[in-house]
Amino acid sequence: xxxxxxxPASHRQVPPPGPGKTKHWLYRFDxxxxxxxxxxxxxxxxxxxxIFPLIFNGVVAxxxxxxxxxxxxxxxxxxxxxRLLTDEDFWNALxxxxxxxxxxxxxxxxxxxIIANLLNRRLxxxxxxxxxxxxxYLTPVVASTLVxxxxxxxxxxxxxxxxxxxxxxxxxxxxxxxxxWSAWIAIATMVNWKWIGYNALLYLSAMQSIPKDVYEAAAxxxxxxxxxxxxxxxxxxxxxxxxxxxxxxxxxxxxxxxxMMFDENPQSASGGSDGQFQTIAQLIYKVGWKDLDLGYAASxxxxxxxxxxxxxGINFALTRRIGGGR
Amino acid sequence: xxxxxxxxxQDTRGTWVTYLGLSLVLLFSAFPVYWMFVISTSTDEAVAAxxxxxxxxxxFLINAQEVFTLNEVYFAASLINxxxxxxxxxxxxxxxxxxxxxxFAKLRFKGRNALMVVVILTLTVPNxxxxxxxxIVMGKLGWNGTLLAVIAPxxxxxxxxxxxxxxxSHAVPDELVESARIDGALTLxxxxxxxxxxxxxxxxxxxxxxxxMAWNDFQWPxxxxxxxxxxxxxxxxxxxxxxxxxxxxxxxxxxxxxxVPLIVLLLIGGRQIVRGIMEGAVKS
Numbered sequence: 001x002x003x004x005x006x007x008p009a010s011h012r013q014v015p016p017p018g019p020g021k022t023k024h025w026l027y028r029f030d031x032x033x034x035x036x037x038x039x040x041x042x043x044x045x046x047x048x049x050x051i052f053p054l055i056f057n058g059v060v061a062x063x064x065x066x067x068x069x070x071x072x073x074x075x076x077x078x079x080x081x082x083r084l085l086t087d088e089d090f091w092n093a094l095x096x097x098x099x100x101x102x103x104x105x106x107x108x109x110x111x112x113x114i115i116a117n118l119l120n121r122r123l124x125x126x127x128x129x130x131x132x133x134x135x136x137y138l139t140p141v142v143a144s145t146l147v148x149x150x151x152x153x154x155x156x157x158x159x160x161x162x163x164x165x166x167x168x169x170x171x172x173x174x175x176x177x178x179x180x181w182s183a184w185i186a187i188a189t190m191v192n193w194k195w196i197g198y199n200a201l202l203y204l205s206a207m208q209s210i211p212k213d214v215y216e217a218a219a220x221x222x223x224x225x226x227x228x229x230x231x232x233x234x235x236x237x238x239x240x241x242x243x244x245x246x247x248x249x250x251x252x253x254x255x256x257x258x259x260m261m262f263d264e265n266p267q268s269a270s271g272g273s274d275g276q277f278q279t280i281a282q283l284i285y286k287v288g289w290k291d292l293d294l295g296y297a298a299s300x301x302x303x304x305x306x307x308x309x310x311x312x313g314i315n316f317a318l319t320r321r322i323g324g325g326r
Numbered sequence: 327x328x329x330x331x332x333x334x335x336q337d338t339r340g341t342w343v344t345y346l347g348l349s350l351v352l353l354f355s356a357f358p359v360y361w362m363f364v365i366s367t368s369t370d371e372a373v374a375a376x377x378x379x380x381x382x383x384x385x386f387l388i389n390a391q392e393v394f395t396l397n398e399v400y401f402a403a404s405l406i407n408x409x410x411x412x413x414x415x416x417x418x419x420x421x422x423x424x425x426x427x428x429x430f431a432k433l434r435f436k437g438r439n440a441l442m443v444v445v446i447l448t449l450t451v452p453n454x455x456x457x458x459x460x461x462i463v464m465g466k467l468g469w470n471g472t473l474l475a476v477i478a479p480x481x482x483x484x485x486x487x488x489x490x491x492x493x494x495s496h497a498v499p500d501e502l503v504e505s506a507r508i509d510g511a512l513t514l515x516x517x518x519x520x521x522x523x524x525x526x527x528x529x530x531x532x533x534x535x536x537x538x539m540a541w542n543d544f545q546w547p548x549x550x551x552x553x554x555x556x557x558x559x560x561x562x563x564x565x566x567x568x569x570x571x572x573x574x575x576x577x578x579x580x581x582x583x584x585x586v587p588l589i590v591l592l593l594i595g596g597r598q599i600v601r602g603i604m605e606g607a608v609k610s
Contacts, residue, residue, distance in 0.1 A: 026512075030512050030513050031434075031513075032435070034433070034512075034513045034514070035429045035433040035434070035435035035438075035513075036435060038425045038426055038428065038429035038433070038513075038517075039425075039426040039429045039430065039441065041422040041425065041426070041481075041482065042422050042423065042425075042426040042445075042482045042484075042487055043441075043444075045422070045478070045481050045482045046448060046482055046484065048463070049460065049463070049478055049479040049481075050448065050451065050453050050456070050479070051448070051451070052459070052463065053453075053456030053457070053458075053459035053460035053462075053463055054451065054453070054455065054456035054459070055459075056456075056459040056462070056463070057455065057456045057458055057459040059459075060458055060459050060462065065462075114347075115347075115348075115351055117335065118340075118344050118347045118348050118351075119348070120335045120336050121335060121336065121338050121339065121340040121344055122336070122337065122338065122339045122340060123340045123344070123345075123348075124340075127596070127597060127600070129348050129352070130596075130600045131592060131596035131597070131599075131600060132351075132352045132355060132356065133351055133352065133355050134592065134596065134599060134600060134603070135355050135356055135359060135589075135592065136355050136358075136359075137603075138538055138588045138589070138591070138592050138599070139358070139359055139585055139588065140541065140542040140544075140560060140563075140581075140584060140585060140588065141542060141544065142542070142544050142560045142563050142564060142581070142584075143362065143563060143581035143582070143584055143585045144358050144359070144362070144581075144585075146362075146563070146567055146577055146578060146581045147358045147359075147361055147362045147365075147578065147581065148358065149567075150365065150373075150574055150578070151358070151361075156373075156374055156375070156376045156378060158377065158378060161376060161377045161378075193354070193355070193358065196351075197351075197355060198603060201600060201603045201604050202603065202604070204604065205603075205604035205605070207335070207336070208336055210334070212334035212336075212337065214334075215333065215334040215335070216333075216334070225335070225338075228335065229335075233335070250452055254452065254454050254455075256544070256545050257544045257545070260544070260564070261564065261567065264572075265568050265569070266564045266567050266568050267552070267564060267565070267568040268568075281454070281545070284457075284458070285545065285548075285549070288457075288458055288461070288549075289549055289552075294458050294461070294462065297458045298458040298459065301455045301456070301457070301458055302455075304455060305452070305455045308452065308455075
């Protein structure tokens with residue numbers, strides 16, 4: 001995706017067609033106004049349903065806004081934000097969000113790199129493999145999480161059955177939802193499952209645009225395929241790596257569907273019996289539409305927005321550095 | 327040292343290790359969906375066995391029928407709603423984004439470049455963070471709890487405009503647009519007769535990706551339609567999985583039925599979806 005083509009080829013001046021006042025007026029309208037008519041649906045709809053809510057969210061965060069008590073209005077000042085600082089639920093959710101994020105993003109991107117490298121060969125059935133690894137990307141998270149919930153079930157779950165094969169948990173089967181670490185692993189597995197193939201295709205696309213002579217030139221030091229991947233390919237596709245890191249940061253910190261559906265009672269939005277795996281996006285939903293406190297939920301959204309900005313910035317700097325910062 | 331080294335990877339033939347690796351990846355990718363199908367065809371006993379059944383049973387129709395006849399889940403209605411919501415969102419996105427993409431690629435007007443920069447900037451905005459205010463906006467419009475509230479925010483996408491603009495500037499020659507206008511064709515006619523036929527491949531890609539995203543959307547439809555008798559299929563699934571007594575085979579039969587349309591799309595349009603993602607499609 002380059003921005004170099006912002007300026008399309010210049011047009012020759014089109015002569016106004018024929019004489020006549022109506023025709024002339026129509027011509028002017030067609031050339032001067034129609035372009036704006038064509039772009040206006042996007043800008044109008046995006047302004048109303050995209051940009052305005054985001055800004056208005058900041059106003060709501062500074063007000064009392066309860067769905068169950070419409071009479072309670074007025075400015076709350078920074079009360080919502082102050083409450084945030086001492087809210088244990090918020091800090092708990094923040095910790096869970098980060099825990100799951102790290103367990104999912106790092107293995108996800110590493111696996112995607114390796115798979116992209118496998119796909120970046122002369123293969124039989126190229127399209128078949130590519131379509132195959134996209135199956136998780138298309139599968140609704142709500143549906144796949146229900147399968148994983150059974151996979152990670154305490155009683156008769158496949159995950160525990162595998163563990164018992166290697167000698168773990170034969171006495172008392174592991175209750176994956178009960179502890180933070182195991183619930184995070186289970187949820188991170190679902191996130192990884194969904195996004196590995198998608199990221200692999202992004203990497204593959206970048207790998208295929210690396211000029212071949214780069215490899216030929218580097219062959220002098222006799223790099224094997226593994227060193228070839230890390231020393232030539234990865235630095236060459238670094239911009240895409242940065243892009244996927246930013247994407248998975250934005251997506252990962254807003255994680256909602258997986259922890260929601262992993263819960264034994266999805267509608268409660270509590271993220272486990274004691275909030276072991278409640279994420280911030282889930283807490284926002286709970287505060288807003290279960291506790292009916294929209295003002296407080298809005299302030300959480302703003303906090304999450306800031307956190308995403310900061311973390312995306314840090315990750316941007318980190319990946320640029322690790323990739324050899326060009 | 328082997329001969330790997332002096333060749334670019336894309337010129338190196340895949341070895342048995344490559345195929346083994348890819349097969350394992352495919353197994354990992356497909357297993358949850360396959361197992362979803364297995365459980366949706368099984369009896370309670372087969373699901374509860376240890377190790378659980380890994381071969382499809384014979385009672386898919388019974389399980390499916392139970393899902394459709396459950397009270398307060400509205401599964402049949404939810405499938406229709408999902409088709410409706412995703413269909414309208416896809417059609418509108420294709421129309422509005424190709425229209426705007428055409429204007430940005432081929433028409434001259436004041437502020438075009440500045441406005442395009444605005445579109446690109448909005449690509450990075452995580453809309454999900456505005457949901458509280460969006461809910462209040464929908465309340466003012468009187469749309470809360472309706473399908474309209476679910477559909478409206480999806481009608482356009484910044485990514486769609488960007489993608490269409492890129493495609494149109496390559497796929498539609500300037501000369502073609504100009505000669506049509508010299509012949510007196512209005513811009514709308516140029517769009518309809520020249521641009522639309524030329525960008526069918528891009529419409530297919532954007533259409534497929536948009537449909538999948540709309541179909542799978544959960545958080546916003548949940549906020550809007552939870553507790554109504556016309557949910558989308560994702561909201562209905564969360565209902566199906568809630569409650570004190572959850573029957574796996576029934577829940578997974580629902581999950582499988584809500585996944586089948588997308589598997590069909592992958593079989594029909596897999597090539598286009600792969601291309602769309604590899605051309606730099608992002609989550610919008």
